[in-house]
Every structure is written in structure tokens, then in C-alpha cells.
Amino acid sequence: MFTEIDTVTLDEPATERSSTKPWRAKRRIRGKPVNRADDSCDTKTEWVSHVSRIRDAQDQAAFAELFQHFAPRIKAFLIKSGSDVTLAEECAQxxxxxxxxxxxLFDPTRATVATWVFTIARNKRIDVLRKQRRPEPEELGWGPKAEPEQDDVLALQQETAQLRDALTALPEAQRQLIEKAYFGDLSHREIASQTGLPLGTIKSRIRLALDRLRHAMN
Amino acid sequence: MSNKIKHHLTDDLLMAYAAGSLPEAFDLMVATHLSLCDHCRARAESFDAIGGCVLQDQEASAGMSDGSLAATMAMIAKGAPIAKPSPPGCSVLPAPLRDYVGGDVNAIRWRSIGMGVKQAILPTTRDASARLLFIPAGAAVPDHSHHGTELTMVLQGAFSDEVDHFARGDVEIADEDLHHTPTADITEDCICLAVTDAPLKFSKLMPRLFQPFLRI
Structure with a gap:
């Protein structure tokens, strides 16, 4: 019993802090430093240090761990985007x-490692599967700081973990449509013919899903 | 970076940009707007974060083939591909546009389309088209309508139409229902990026004489 109460009290500051944050990424946060004990929940901040170890020391062991975690997910993602198995394997590499x-170039105050890997995989898909150039926005300033604020890094990790929970909590039909949209090459029209749903329904379900996510993040 | 931008991109466009399902010309529009608009850049990063969650939730059970890590290390050992730096410039065209033009405003190869109005078509895939438009200060583009969806973003100067006033970074989203007469502000020549998903083959099949004003 006591332990349960303790856990709740411990978690509180983090929940409060997150609730003051808008849905979009925010670089500055108010309040006390984040409780390090939060690392134990599945926020995976350690991937951030894996990337720094590659950047600073060409650390092959760190890379091997990242590879083991992300490469199969990239491959599965590309197969769902319409790639054949061989090509997906090659692209994941x-x-x-x-x-x-x-x-x-990785900036842990603006993206988690998973988000960053997603953007690289998406651009690869556009390049290889669609044979299209991908215009990207102009770089901001001089790129990521050598020593980013740890609070900012943790805040972004927590926010993304919260977003992931909110996605999981979406009604199945809405969550599936969001996923399908992210597998790329599927336009709303193609999703319509796949799912048998009218276009208007798809658009309004996606809108509803986004509203729910915003609500969950506020 | 400007905070004065009033007309932003829609969730639909930002999500499709994050998902990577837009035609190249629309990607160029979004990337150019994000280069000028902090607000939409933060929104776009949120949509990337959804993509990150979708990736994290993929089944890892299928796995990679044997030796794939070693093959990747061999690939890494060959060195990074050399990235082409964007042509320098900081006045009118943000970096994504400079990549397509090959420089800043002076490098644009304008073609006159009458009444002082000029355009330059940018090389993108054919499922949509992108072009730069030059409207002399104070000039009006005659009343016209649109096929499909057309997005217009101001890069220099400003214009007004029946909807509102649009300045640098502002995006006007027009569909088939909008008939308008954009007029450039008198203070400065107006330069815009316009993209449309109306298929190019439409105008090609028609004799030039019958092409509606400003269609490519």
C-alpha cells in the first residue's frame, strides 16, 4: 500500500510538468529538474547516448545495439510501405x-532517436521507392549544440513517450488510419479503396484522432 | 525567421509531408514555408514524432538477415556520401528553393507570360508542378480560377485579393471554388512560389491560345 502511494507521489511532478506543455515540441520548460528516477520507465533516453558515442568515439558496440533495435523495425516499416523484402533489407542497412x-547532426532537444530514424527511413523511401527528391527545410543556425541541456532532452523524451501512450489509447479504427497514412505512398484515396471507407470518413477520423492526441498532450 | 506570418499550412499538408506522401512540388512548398515559419516547423516536428512512434511500434520479429550488421559496417567504412551544399544566399529564397533554382533571385530564369508578369517553372516530378511568379509592383493578375488545389506563398513584396492580404511567408490555399484577382502591393515587386496538383498534360493537349491565363 505504502509503496503504491509513494510511487504516485514520485510520479506527480513529472505528470504536472508534462501537462503544462503544448502538444508541439517546446525547447524551454519551467519547474524543477526532472527526477532522474523517471529514466526507469520506458523512455529509452539511452539511445541518445548511443548516438553521442557514435559521434564522439565511432563506438561500434553502441552502433550494434542501435542496429539490433532499429534495423528490423525499419525493415518492417518499409515492407508495409510497399517495398519487397530484399529492397527493405538493403534500405534498412x-x-x-x-x-x-x-x-x-542529431539534436536530442528536437527529436528522439526513433523520430530521427523515422525521418531518415522516410527520406530513403521517397528516394528509392518513389524516385523523388525530398526538399527539407533550411537548417536552423549552426545545428545542434555540443552540450544540449539535459532537462530539454528529458522533457522531449517524456513528451514523446506521452504521445506514444496517447496513440496507443486511440480507438482502433483511428489509430489504424494514422498508421496507414505514415506507411506513405497511400493517399487518402487509396486508403479509401483498401478499407472501403468513404474519403470524407477517413479525413474526419484522422482529424478526430489528431484532436484526441492534442487533448491528451495538453 | 518571421513571427508576422498569418496564413499557415494545414494539418493535412503537414501530416502528409511528415508521412512522405506528397508530390515533390508540394514537398518543396512545405519545406520552403517551414524555413520561414517557426510555428509550422514545431508542428511539423510533432508530426515527425508520430512517425517515430509508428516506427517504434513495428514488429522486430522478422529480423534482419545474417551478416547484415557486417555489411552495414562495410558500407560505413566506404565513407559518407558527399552532400552538395545549398547555393549561398540569404535574401529572398530559402535554401530548399535555392537548391531548385541553383542560386538566389538573380539566378531565376524568368519567362514573360504577358503584362509584366513572369514565371519560372521548377523541375519537379510531374504529379504536380511548382513555379515562381513575378508580379510587378501594383500590377493585378486578371481574374482566374484554379484546377485542383493551388498553394501560393509570398517570398518578396505582398499581394491582396478578395480573401486577405498576403506578405512574406504567408500561404494562400486556393481550390476550384476560388476566383480571385491578386494585386501586388505598390511598394515592391512581388515574387511568389506557386504549386498546383492540376496535371500538366491538361495544358499540353490544348493549343496555347486556349490555355487559361497563367496555366503552365
């Missing part, structure tokens, strides 16, 4: 090689 080469 290329995405991981890009991660190595661009480790110095």
Missing part, C-alpha cells in the same frame, strides 16, 4: 549507415 554518418 543504408538508413543505419546514414545514422552513423549523420550522428553529429
Amino acid at each position: 543504408e538508413v543505419m549507415a546514414t545514422l552513423w554518418h549523420k550522428a553529429h
Whole structure:
């Protein structure tokens, strides 16, 4: 009993802090430093240090762990996006090689490692499957700081963990449509023919899902 | 970076940009707007974060083939591909546009389309088209309508139409229902990026004479 109460009290500051944050990424946060004990919940901040170890020391062991976790997920993601198995395998390797080469560009105050890997995988898919250029926004300033504020890094990790929970909590029909949209190449029209849902229904379900996510993040 | 932007991108566009399902011309529009608009950049990062969650939730059970890590290490050993730096410039065109033009405003290869109005078509995939438009200060583009969806973003100067006033970074989203007469502000020549998903083959099949004003 006591332990339960203790846990609740411990968790409280984190919950409060998150609730003051808007849905979008915020770089500055108010309040006390984040309780380090929160690391034990599945926020996986350690991937951030894996990337720094690659950046600073070309650490192959750190890379091997990242590879083991992300490469199969990238492969599965690309297969669902319409790639065949061989191509997906090849692209997943290329995405991981890009991660190595661009480790110095990763900014843990703006994205989690999973988000960053997703953007590299998405761009690879556009390049290889759609044979299309991908215009990216102009870089901000001079790129990531050498020593980012730990509070900012943790806040972003927590916010993303919260987003993931909110996604999981969506009604099944809404969550599936969001996922399908992210597998790329499927336009609303194609999703309509796949699912048999009218276009208007798809658009309004996605809108509803986004409203729910915003609500959960506020 | 400007905080004065009033007309932003929609959730639909930002989500499709994050998902990577837009035609190239629309990607170019979104990337150019994000280069000028902190507000939409933060929103776009949130949509990327959803993609990160979708990736995390993939089944890892299928796995990679044997030796794939070693193959990747061999790939890494060959060195990073050399990235082409964007042409320098900081006045009118943000970096994604400079990549397509090959420089800043002076490098744009304008073609006159009458009444002082000029355009430059940018090389993108054909499922949609992108072009830069030059409207002399104070000039009006005759009343016209649109096929499909057309997005217009101001890069220099400003214009007004029946909807509102649009300045640098503002995006006007027009569909088939909008008939308007954009007029450039008198203070400065107006330069815009316009993208449309109306298929290019439409105008190609028609004799030039019958092409509606400003269609490519």
C-alpha cells in the first residue's frame, strides 16, 4: 500500500510538468529538474547516448545495439510501405549507415532517436521507392549544440513517450488510419479503396484522432 | 525567421509531408514555408514524432538477415556520401528553393507570360508542378480560377485579393471554388512560389491560345 502511494507521489511532478506543455515540441520548460528516477520507465533516453558515442568515439558496440533495435523495425516499416523484402533489407542497412554518418547532426532537444530514424527511413523511401527528391527545410543556425541541456532532452523524451501512450489509447479504427497514412505512398484515396471507407470518413477520423492526441498532450 | 506570418499550412499538408506522401512540388512548398515559419516547423516536428512512434511500434520479429550488421559496417567504412551544399544566399529564397533554382533571385530564369508578369517553372516530378511568379509592383493578375488545389506563398513584396492580404511567408490555399484577382502591393515587386496538383498534360493537349491565363 505504502509503496503504491509513494510511487504516485514520485510520479506527480513529472505528470504536472508534462501537462503544462503544448502538444508541439517546446525547447524551454519551467519547474524543477526532472527526477532522474523517471529514466526507469520506458523512455529509452539511452539511445541518445548511443548516438553521442557514435559521434564522439565511432563506438561500434553502441552502433550494434542501435542496429539490433532499429534495423528490423525499419525493415518492417518499409515492407508495409510497399517495398519487397530484399529492397527493405538493403534500405534498412543504408538508413543505419546514414545514422552513423549523420550522428553529429542529431539534436536530442528536437527529436528522439526513433523520430530521427523515422525521418531518415522516410527520406530513403521517397528516394528509392518513389524516385523523388525530398526538399527539407533550411537548417536552423549552426545545428545542434555540443552540450544540449539535459532537462530539454528529458522533457522531449517524456513528451514523446506521452504521445506514444496517447496513440496507443486511440480507438482502433483511428489509430489504424494514422498508421496507414505514415506507411506513405497511400493517399487518402487509396486508403479509401483498401478499407472501403468513404474519403470524407477517413479525413474526419484522422482529424478526430489528431484532436484526441492534442487533448491528451495538453 | 518571421513571427508576422498569418496564413499557415494545414494539418493535412503537414501530416502528409511528415508521412512522405506528397508530390515533390508540394514537398518543396512545405519545406520552403517551414524555413520561414517557426510555428509550422514545431508542428511539423510533432508530426515527425508520430512517425517515430509508428516506427517504434513495428514488429522486430522478422529480423534482419545474417551478416547484415557486417555489411552495414562495410558500407560505413566506404565513407559518407558527399552532400552538395545549398547555393549561398540569404535574401529572398530559402535554401530548399535555392537548391531548385541553383542560386538566389538573380539566378531565376524568368519567362514573360504577358503584362509584366513572369514565371519560372521548377523541375519537379510531374504529379504536380511548382513555379515562381513575378508580379510587378501594383500590377493585378486578371481574374482566374484554379484546377485542383493551388498553394501560393509570398517570398518578396505582398499581394491582396478578395480573401486577405498576403506578405512574406504567408500561404494562400486556393481550390476550384476560388476566383480571385491578386494585386501586388505598390511598394515592391512581388515574387511568389506557386504549386498546383492540376496535371500538366491538361495544358499540353490544348493549343496555347486556349490555355487559361497563367496555366503552365
